[in-house]
Amino acid sequence: MKLSDQFEQRFHAMINHYPTKRSVLVPSLLYAQDELGYLTDELIAEMAQRLDLTDLEIRNVISYYSMLTTQPRGKFNVQVCTNIACMLRGGEEILDHCKRKLGIGHKGTTRDGLFSLEEVECIGACSWAPAAQVNYDFHENLTPERMNEVLQDYRRKVHQQENC
Amino acid sequence: MADVNITLDGKKLTAPAGTLLIEACKNAGIEVPSFCYYPGFSLQGACRMCLVKIEKVPKLQTACTTVIGEGMIVTTDSPEIHQARKSMVELLLGNHPLDCPVCDAGGECELQDMTFAYGAAESKYIDIKNHREEQQWSPVVYFDRPRCILCYRCVRVCGEGMDVWALGIQNRGVASVIAPNKEDHLECEECGMCIDICPVGALTSGAYRYKTRPWEMKHIDTTCTHCGDGCRTTLGVRRADTGIEIVRGDNRDKSGINGDFLCIKGRYAFDFVDNEQRIKQPLIRKDGRLTPSSWEEAFELIGRRFAEICGREGGRAIGVIGSSKTSNEENYLLQKFARVVLGTNNIDHHRTGDFPAFARALAGKLDATASMRDVFKAPAMLVIGNDPTNQHPLLAWQIRNNVRLHRSRLYVINSQPIKLRRQATAFAHIPAGSEAKLVALLAGDDSVLDVLVSENTPREALLSLRDRLRGEQNLVIIFGAELRGEEMARLVKVGSAVSGAKFVCLGDYANSRGAADMGLYPDLLPGYLPVTQGKTFREEWGGLPDAPGLTIPQMVDAAKAGQLKALYVVGANPVARFNIDPFAFAKSFVVMQDMFLTETALIADVVLPGANAYEKSGTFTNTCGDLQLLRKAGEVTGTKPDFEIIVRIAERMGFDVRKLVPFGGGMWADMGQSRGAQSGEADRHSVWLEAHGLETKLSPFDPMAILDEIQRLVPGYHVSRRTLLSGTDQHTRIGGPGILHNPELIVPANDDLFTSGTLGRYSRALNSVLENQRRKPVETEVAAD
Amino acid sequence: MADLVSHPDEVKIVSKRFGQGATDIDRYLELDGYKAVQKALGIGPDALINEVKNSGLRGRGGAGFNTGMKWSFVPKQSPRPKYVLCNGDESEPGTCKDRLIFEHDPHSVIEGVVIAGLSVESHVGYIYIRGEYRYLSNIMQKAIKDAYARGFLGKNIFGSGYDFDVYWHGGAGAYEVGEESALMESLEGKRGIPRIRPPFPAVVGLWGGPTIINNAETLASVPHIILGGAEWYASLGPPRNGGTRLFCLSGHVARPGVYELPMGYNLKKMIYEVAGGIADGRRLKAVVPGGASTPCLTAEEVDVPMDFDSLMKAGSMLGSGGVVVLDDSTCMVKFALRTMQFYQHESCGWCIPCREGTDWLKKTLARFHAGEGVKKDIDNIQYLAENMLGRTFCPLGDAAAMPTIAFIKKFRKEFEDHLEGRPCPFEKEGVVKQLPVFA
Structure with missing residues (x-):
């Protein structure tokens, strides 16, 4: 299957870093997912073929890692941490706020396909709690108001892209 | 490896270094529980049931992942350990x-x-x-x-x-x-x-679920009736209206030659037994139609017709076709029946491997054949032809696991990229039909190289393969029906250059080897003895025909020519297998005994409902020559074992069955003082049984009576009866002198994992899998981890 | 990206270059960068190991094993290649220090990896960074590329004739992968299931080769030890607990943040002086001193030096340096539930006690917190946790059990207050907690 040049560059560079081919699997899946939105059957077959693995082995690996998914989700994946440090400083309120604001629950996706919501475990922002990640961007010291702005920013970004 | 000293629950013991603690405990008679530990497979440490206390180690340790060390002091049960295990549960x-x-x-x-x-x-x-x-x-x-x-x-x-x-x-x-x-x-x-x-x-x-409670079954260990590997299968049986029903096949008792292994056929394909198309009553053709009759009527008819034909035209007017799925005792009895009762050498069977040539090639060599157990232990293996994964699943299991667990070296030579190449140290992909050339190359003839070389297998690869093979010791050489006749002798010669080499000749059906060993050949007596040299048997049986009889194709020709007046088919389906024109036997009196109305029933005048190998006792010899017991598990009312049927026909022909089956015992016993070929036979049997506490009631239908004769007269079968009866396989040596046959008489069965000749056609389990497969696209082979 | 804080009591070693623009390799060189590795190239393996051993540096990931000692277990001769693996899969709740190192000082980690490699005569190192830290992966990849460009990595590093390669590797979301043998499995492209030990990674590690695995902070400390000397480093902390460490103060403190303090710094002082005390004029209730898996200390127990041995004596662990402070508005049942929810989510599922135990405890705690608890639940929770302890395949089970046992033992009264249908006394009014729907 056709993957981006950037993916291919990364993949072919990485495969030389290890004595076994399958070592590239986890980071490659994540990079592929970044491009495709989720890990499609086609991609799984492609990786299996490239790395001399079975589809089953690839699926077993995918299902182990919480960031990897075989289900489509929104353009922006809002991941709110509610683990202990965030919980103490209002992480759950941020999550509830997002649920209300986006009208979706844990692992839900908005109807326009823009946002998905996920309650996640510690993302390493404990001293700046509560925190959330939208895709890979960290947003810290959140309040419901700050969260509104964050979501608004992403919406604006999409509109700008669409208008260009 | 050197022994180390350990203390288990206060007992001081020694065990080989490298032993897992859980195994050391087992050997010392201490049971350490586990779910995830399974001998022969990778260690998991997942279930935590085998936690034990090792002195000087603070936490409880898993016995399944701990290798014993010198001076290790272990407690396998204590309140702490008990509590740990209880909490896991x-x-x-x-x-x-x-x-x-x-x-x-x-x-x-x-x-x-x-x-x-x-x-x-x-x-x-x-x-x-x-x-x-x-x-x-x-x-x-x-x-x-x-x-x-x-x-x-x-x-x-x-x-x-x-x-x-x-x-x-x-x-x-x-x-x-x-x-x-x-x-x-x-x-x-x-x-x-x-x-x-x-x-x-x-x-x-799917074959067993929700059918019964385990304690409602009796469990009978017997030998699988499908391919030539001879796995032990344990049949769970219970009473049913129609006799005894086989409810389950599995591998409860792991002590057979197959250890942990069973394939789909051994496990599920016992279900041909209660297929509704099973014949449960003799059928006699009346006005062109096969009509139900009584056993009495059928025996009377057959006895009379056979006797008439023998009397009028001699035994040469009758042909007999035996089976690769009936027991050794039945096969032996059948050829004896043909030779002694009918007075003909017209006996043959469906040949799937060239055992007579194999016997000839090995004549005079001792310990030249490998048992199925040897294959698991050999330091090196050579497989020429065949596709064991599909045709000999147990053999493939032995080979694979020998490579995995013992790092045995496997050399595979095949015209197809068979799956076993994945375990192979070297794989030579040669053109189809060039197996004989390959043997020539191994024997040192470099002139054949050009034929063998291909894109996949360059010249150097073949030469290096030969060099490596020459460097091996105790090599087991396994070959399929691709090698026949003279080629076998050449291969044996190659093998004799390797010290300790042993051979396995592959035949396809459960008792193909047994049928060959028991002399279901027109020119060979039991033990591959040419009929022309049958002195022992002549003396034993009091006479037998000298001239070789007819092969199956010759019988067909004779029938067409009106010379074959009768055909007796026991457990075979020659019409389908040899694509025989049904009209060839239009004028012959054809008797057939089988479980189903196969294509051969089209030409039959009498059809007798036979029992299968799961419904009788006796022995099978697998393709390696391992002799194993059959134990009666199921029973379908209305059928009879082939053994009994043959004896009854002989009796109806007016033959003294005591000359056919040396039975006896009790107060009528011949105490061994009288004259005659079998004098004392039955008594030796009963004395032996008594001595070993195994006395059975003897009747002319007891296969054990004929087993005595087999053990006495068939070279290689003189094995420990006691060990055999205890359920352990006994390796037999292949007899000689053997003979060369027309290689075209070999017709490989080409069964795969999901087919099994006629039996397979009547198995629901196999058919459901085949049907399921047809619905899906063909799957390519998967890569190993 | 994350805000930096500072306090006069700090001794900045690992955090020395934070905020100094040291991601730029030239700037890093100005700040004494890559001097340690050049010095190390002239020292020789045994002396390097001794230096690190004598510095009293102990694993910053949580277990606190003497780093030099760990390196010394690697066999001198090995038929298979040896490897160095930097564990940057920072996932312990309460911990956010490696993130700052990668963000502000990636070259110090590279330097640490190379020095570790020199000490065991390895030629390849991997820096594994958790998948969520994508921006840090980008920073690290650039740093590695820059180091190669300068000849600090690759063939003949610094003209020494020694070859050393460093590669980045990324995760994809799994706490369990922080366990060193699971980390190796993950790097090999498999599910992060821990391996059976022994053999330990130092003997049989990545692809069967001897492997050093250290936390990012540990490795980032190494260059400073090589430059400053073992004696100096050891003198910063109490005996056998050399140096400083990054403490991540979080929760109900006025000035949360990552502070670098000498080992043995008093916890009470850390909370009340360094982090500005409890916010909003509330009172301290409990502290989780070293990440979610360490047993909590009550307000009365916080007058304790923050080093491995002292905390062990106090019945807890120094762990990963994540200090989570709880004030008196915190419901301990809820805190216990959230902690268990984490372990239930992150259990790899390999062994029975961890897989089943965390799920069972989570369900019981959830029901309990929702007011559906029965009296025997309290004993059951303790019974289950105690039966997990020390019996799981890897330390994750212990990590789940230890804090739970502490919560029950130290805050039993709060558990009892939830009994008999009483709503959680700490929930704000109007908040109705639903029983978790069966997942």
């Missing part, structure tokens, strides 16, 4: 459905046993249990996640043991689940090993 029971009353595994479940042993009776868990719907993964495999305790035995047996890798683990944490290779279903060899090895009722078999 409690934790498992938290999400376990406790549907034991309907679970297939109920009564033979390791989790039940552990719960009982560790007294985890109180249910501490009051939350809702995790649930998932049961899934059907294939016609024979069902999976019930809630019952699964995640011991990963199934994953390992499928991957490491079978090299199929169809099972994996999906998700993590409490959501972890065993997953089949095609998301919601399996595409695999359907061997059912995963089901057999499952300690609980998570994996259940």
